[in-house]
Amino acid sequence: MRRRNHASAWAKSFERGFAAITRQTLRVGTRAVGEALRPAIDKHKPPPGSGSWIHGVALGAAGARRFRLYRPPHVRIGERLPLMVMLHGCGQDAKSFAMSTRMNRIAARERFLVLYPEQDRVANAQGCWNWFDTASGRAYGEAALIMKAIDQVCLLYPADRARVAVAGLSAGASMAALLVTRHPERFKAVVMHSGIPPGTAHSPLSALGAMQGHRATRPLMTTAASMITSWPPLMVIHGGEDTVVSAHNGHAAAQVWADAAGALASVRRSVQRGNRYPMTVTDFKRKGSTVAKLVEVGQLGHAWSGGAARRPFSDHQGPDASRMAWAFAARQFGV
Incomplete structure (x- = not known):
């Protein structure tokens, strides 16, 4: 027992x-x-804040790309809002770019839609848009998919097709410029932040040389007349301490835009807002109209100027690039 x-x-x-x-x-x-x-x-x-964070997919001959759409709160029936297209850089995606730039906060206040196309890591392991790969046609295929996303948003959501602007960082900036050279009539403004102008690279190897500022930029394939009537004005923002994409590319982008329109540079002016980094601004004008604007931020590296603190590719001490981008686009929209 x-x-x-x-x-x-x-x-x-x-x-x-x-x-x-x-x-x-x-x-x-x-x-x-x-x-x-x-x-x-x-x-x-969704990123923090009011409004809607909508998921979507664009399909085309080059495959599929996800996108996110920010819609501000309280959109009225029948209301049509401007659309800002935001193209992220390498190592980013739609959400991280939205949080870094804080463009949604401006969109909620100023009432516009923000479209964030997203590169697929299968297409590029670092998440870069393949803006440079024009020799193989891959760059054009990705540009077409971004245009598909824009068309889809304009069809399904309250976006005003006549008021569309595009902005990008780094590889996203270069893709933004490529989009505009292929579809200038579809955009009212383009903003390149730390990017490389179109016609500077055609392959991965040439892209490396372009990033270091060692390649010349070809003239834009347009006439001065069409540049004035159908091409959107360009704003370039570039950091003087950018060790990833040489600041030479910022100068080249603004100059090639100006040369195509026969625009001349105005006197450079220095601007500093509060405790932000100072910047030097140069306008390129033709008959009183701004064709290109170059914003040089001497102390800025390869990062979104004035972005959220403690986020990759973002420098909160710089002048606010998101506010500058929207103000530049809004002038073209007539807002």
């Missing part, structure tokens, strides 16, 4: 120990699964 009681007590002790181990394993496993899934869960959460 004593042996049987001892065996029973041992069995119960074993069961309690096994149950405790099982519970601990489940807790650890649940935490591990949660940690593993957190990036994917966070990626699908």
Whole structure:
């Protein structure tokens, strides 16, 4: 009897120990699964703030690309809003770019839509738009997919097709310029932040030389007359301490735009707002109209000027590029 009681007590002790181990394993496993899934869960959460964060997919001959659309709150029935297209840089996606630039906050206040096309990591492992790969046609295929996303948004959401602007950072800036050279009539303004002008590279190898400022930019394939009537004005923002994309490219982008229109540079002026980095602004004008604007921020590196603090590719000390981009586009929209 004593042996049987001892065996029973041992069995119960074993069961309690096994149950405790099982519970601990489940807790650890649940935490591990949660940690593993957190990036994917966070990626699908909307950025903080009011308004709607809408998921979409654009389909075309070159495949498919996801996009996100920010819609400000309280859009009235029948209301048509301007559309700002934002193209992220390498190492970013739609959400991280939205949070870094904080463009949604401006859109909520000023009432416009923001479209964030997103590069697929299968198409480029670093998440870069392949703006440079014109020799193979891959750049044009991606540009066509971005245009598909714009068309889809204009069809399904309250976007005003006549008031569309595009802005981008780094590879996104170069893709923005490529979009405009292929569809100038579709855009009212283009903003290049730390990018390379079109006609400077045609392959991955030539892109590296262009980033270092070692390649010349070809003239734009247009006439002065068409430049004035159908090409949107350009704003260029570039940091003087950019070690990824040489500031030479900022000068080249503004100059090639100006040369195509026969515009001349005005006197450079220095501007500083509060404790932000100072900037030097040069307008290129033809008959009183601004064709291109060059904003040089001497202390800025390869980062979105005035972006959110403690985020990659963002420098909160710079002048606010998002506000400058919207103000530049709004003037063309007549807002």
